[in-house]
Amino acid sequence: MPLWERRRSALVLAGLTAFHVLLISIQVPRGPGKSLFERAVFFLFSPVQRVATGTVHGIGSIWNGYFDLRGVRAENQKLKKEIFFLNQDVRFLEDRLRLTESEATLRANLAEFHGSLVAARVIGVDSANPYQTIVIDKGSLDGIEKDMTVCDRDGALVGRTIAPIGLKESMVQLITDKDSSVSVRSVVDGLTGSLAGRSADVCELRHVLASAQGGTIGEELKTTGFDKIYPAGIRVGVIQSSGRDEFSPIFRSIIAKPYFSFDKIDVVAVLTKGPGGGG
């Protein structure tokens, strides 16, 4: 009997283990960049995710549609859709209005956002840590590119699109991911820092010197646009706590609570124009 016949199980295990060790060895020096193989796996299986989530939503929709008053429901859906876009517009307009100095600048900024929103449904969350990434049902065919800003229903910052981006699916890095970084400023005191995630439902404001003034609890944080990814003036969250950093006394430890609610994030808006990507 040949060796393959006698030691089939052990050889399969050895082969697969060697394959994985090789994969990990290749991945570690690469850092967070996605390999071609990983992207291929994502492309292959993300449509399954889309179909499964779509089926659940479809069944839920049929169930509700059947038992609810269908006419009212259709109208409700239409209004919800309108409210979604109006909310986005109002938020951006408010934020831009505060930032702009002249009417001409305001007009230019409004034109910048016109027709640049793509509504997307959340079809999946990170398999290892739900606070790191989500998968949305819009991809390169819908004009989605890497580093585009993603907001929730109310225009609050959710994160940015990252690779891999499929034809009809994309991955979004949440601002709660520990490798995420957003340049923010507090609206009252103008305290500026880098907001990083903690892979939990809160974030921390980094690189704020202990001598810096301001940053009171409850103060709102908005993007500055300094990171060249997120446009300036997007609402991010509020300061939850502030104190001295135990590990590094020269900095302050500031914890912020993002506005977007992780459990309610079903629909998002992707800004296809802006500093991060697109036109």
Add this chain to the structure above:
Amino acid sequence: MRETIAKDALRAFLGTVVAVAVYSVAGAGAPGLLIVFNAFTVVVLYFSVRRGEVFGALLGTMCGLVQDSFSLGVFGVAGLTKTLLGFWTGFVSRRIDVAPFTRNALFMLVMSVIEMILWVLLTAAVRPGSVNFHGGLVLLQPFVTAVAGSSLFAIERWIRSRKPRGA
């Protein structure tokens, strides 16, 4: 022989599709549920017990890699741990009787605890500081996996027992 491997690979692919569907449905229902419920582990355990170590290893590889591709973690870590999980689950279940519900649940609990330990150690070694226990909530995952996996077998037995004999 080649036909068997090819068939096993195809079945493992279909098993992975099932795992992605279960994971997506769970995520759509309640994203926070994914901290305590790993659909990929449940699918690997269930099919490894049914089909043996070679199939378990193949399914573990596919499910693990898909889990990695839907995450920002190091690509291959879940692949390796699930390959070992699938192989050893299939291997051990061929040598001891894991049919009774309690024994089945205990066996799955032990296997998923080993997988979690391996995953934590590997992740900590490859990317230090990146393991997040979610305030200890993630430690419930092996228990939920064991209950879900053994319940699948119990449901399967119940359905079979309801089928009329000779049908």
